[in-house]
Amino acid sequence: FKMTAQKYTFKPETLEVNQGDKVTLEVMAVDTKHGIGIKEYNVDQVLPKGKTITIEFIADKKGEFEVKCTKFCGWRHFSMSNTLIVR
Numbered sequence: 001f002k003m004t005a006q007k008y009t010f011k012p013e014t015l016e017v018n019q020g021d022k023v024t025l026e027v028m029a030v031d032t033k034h035g036i037g038i039k040e041y042n043v044d045q046v047l048p049k050g051k052t053i054t055i056e057f058i059a060d061k062k063g064e065f066e067v068k069c070t071k072f073c074g075w076r077h078f079s080m081s082n083t084l085i086v087r
Contacts, residue, residue, distance in 0.1 A: 001015055001023070001024070001025050001026070002026045003025055003026065003027040003028070003036075004027070004028055004029075004030050005027060005028070005029045005030065005034040005036065005047055005069065005080075006029070006030035006031045007031055007074075008069075008073070008074065008076040008077065008079060008080045009080065009082075010027075010036075010067060010069075010080065010081070010082040011082075012082070013082045013083070014082060014083050014085060015067070015082070015083070015084045015085065016085045016087065017059045017084070017085070017086055017087070018059070018086070018087055019059055019060065019061070019062050019086050019087065020058065020059065020060065021058070021059045021086075022056065022057075022058055022059075023056065023057055023058070023059050023084075024054065024055070024056050025054070025055040025056075026052050026053075026054050027045075027047055027052065027053050027054075027055065028047070028050070028051065028052045028053070029047035029048065029049050029050070029051075030049070030050075031049065032049055032073055032074075033046065033047065033048055033049055033071055033073070034047045034069050034070075034071055034073050034080075035047055035069055035070030035071035036053075036055070036067060036068075036069065036070065037067070037068050037069075037070040038057075038065055038066075038067050038084060039065075039066075040061055040063075040065050041057045041059075041061075041065070042057075043055055043057060044070055045070075046070075046071060047071075059084075059086045061086060062086050062087065063085075063086060064083055064084070064085050064086075065083070065084040065085075065086070066081050066082075066083065066084075067081060067082045067083065067084050068080065068081040069081070
């Protein structure tokens with residue numbers, strides 16, 4: 001998946017994969033430094049502005065998981081999230 005982090009949103013807003021899939025995220029912070037975290041998959045990565053970061057993991061747990069910004073990025077930081085759905 002190619003993703004962007006910008007002004008309190010991740011795009012795309014929802015990621016859907018099948019259990020057992022190898023997930024590759026290519027994420028770029030467009031406007032400032034952000035972070036990306038998926039607690040259940042031990043993902044916690046800093047996203048420097050303007051640089052694409054590649055994150056890989058195996059989707060071995062079924063469910064819906066919050067993908068959130070892990071670096072304070074402004075007044076709406078705590079609402080910056082999207083959803084990973086593993087079927």
